[in-house]
Amino acid sequence: MPKVAVLGAAGQIGSPLSLLLKMSPLVTELSLYDIVHAPGVAIDLNHIDTPSKVTGFLPDNDGLKKALAGADIVVISAGIARKPGMTRDDLFKVNAGVIQNLVIEIAKTCPNAFVLIITNPVNSTLPIAVETLKKHNVFNPAKVFGVTTLDVVRASTFVQQVLDLPDPKALKIPVVGGHSGATILPLLSQCVPAVKLTEEKRDAVTYRVQFGGDEIVQAKAGAGSATTCMAYAGFRFVSSILKAMGSESKVIEETYLYLPGVPGGKEIAAELSVDYFAVPVEFGRAGAVKAYPLGPLSGYETKLLKVAVEELKRNVSKGVSFALAGL
Template sequence: MHKVSVLGAAGQIGQPLSLLLKTSPLVSALSLYDIVHAPGVAIDLNHIDTPAPVNGFLAADDGLRKALTGADLVVIPAGIARKPGMTRDQLFETNASVIRDLVTEIAKVCPKAFVLIITNPVNSTLPIAVETLKKHNVYDPKKVFGVTTLDVVRASTFTAQALQISDPKSLRIPVVGGHSGATILPLLSQANPLVKLTDDQRDAITYRVQFGGDEIVKAKAGAGSATTCMAYAGFRFVQSILKAASGEKGIKEECYLYLPGIPGGDKIAKSLGVDYFAVPVEFGVSGAEKALSVSEISKHEETLLATAIAELKGNIQKGIAFCSS
């Protein structure tokens, strides 16, 4: 059983994510923090007939510290959402400082907790989190991740739709790279079970996985971005971490992480030329136990991989530079 803290719990991702976490038997206590409404969200959730007590905190009266005290896992969807016409790079100006400040408090209050970053642009905000924890000498590479599970969920969903497969969960498609646009690489050639796609189907699915967020932003006409699906994906990743931390074997998820320091990760980082990359990861009680490389990708995917790496390098450097300024 684990205490989970959600930072940004009153937002459009934070509320449905907190609802899902309240239903989890793996969560023994739920702590919510936001600059507005978090106590109200907590009271609302406490009317649900599941055991985990929920407490909500605002910034006043040292609320962030109280929300983090005793946390085993902290998940961060805090920050502004993307609006029509806004790129993930434009999100950076506001969300970079949000992540730095929240993670600084994590370093002081619950330095051994798992830290899961949802706040976009994840390609840059995860390096900010890592560099912040390093500055405080509490960084554990096995416990700090960027959540890219939505890309994996989209890959199986869109492929199932294209092939008229009734259950998307019957497909497992690795998605590697980063978490924005061309940095996202669904490895359709590695689908399990294997799928047969035309080039047009392959390209259409790849594009939707890479730019599915734009589809939602446009459809919501400025009222939000990918929120409920991101909450679902975030919950799935949290559940996987908690299951592994509870001793369940065979837990594997893709996530964006700092590869050096993870068994198998340094080799992957050197082969790719980047230290941050989303790959399949095996999880255990202590966190990431092994980073897994994906071999024998198609020629088409090799081309997309080169594009992803080139763009990621700039994203990563932007996050590191922010912490150096």
């Protein structure tokens, strides 16, 4: 039965994410790791009346190795969060090293696990994880992803709000590209069921999806960034992976991944001239089984796509260069 490890479990994303995972009937064992408080978070969660067992580990006494041992899914939310005035690129200086060190231990201890990266800037931290796993000869492109589900959640939520519709979950809106600013591309023209947005509302929704994190950072006045909603989005993505592992069919989620290693992805990467991109991905028991192309874009979306790709190329290059320099 599935064991999920959360790295950064005492943080503002990791803690609520761990709570949601403890509540899930799909999780048998939950392993928590952080540089502080993880054992306390684990004991706290073990007072909840669900069957899954929770353990917590600190760095001492090979805590990271113990947390990862036997893990089927590893979720990385460790690192610092954005503060007012910070961009996701500003986070890179701190979080890049955090990701690399954690992934080195994953490569050694649970090389067959799914690796899900939440830590920002995802556009750059996922390439760091990929290059690190490649260096240790354990990279499986069907199992390593950047979690961009929050962008999908925001798209349906913001369209529902602007049109005053009853249920945001009834809207299916693909969100492709990356996971910061202009690299995020909500394909509102492909919404199912179709919606009618004025140009003004289309522009406003697109901007909010791209920069929604900024409004949270500003509203929290330095006390944090998008944490609770990110925990929810992370839980939704982990749940999809767990459902696919349990042989549920047609599990599809948008995710940021190394395209050339996944069926259908090589063609998308060639068309876009970038190897990393978030697209709808179908999952099976062993991971990604198909990457779906973007489909028909509006003229507005085509223009935004060009901007997204050019920025993503720089983000990816930064992550790859960091990884190769440190290995």
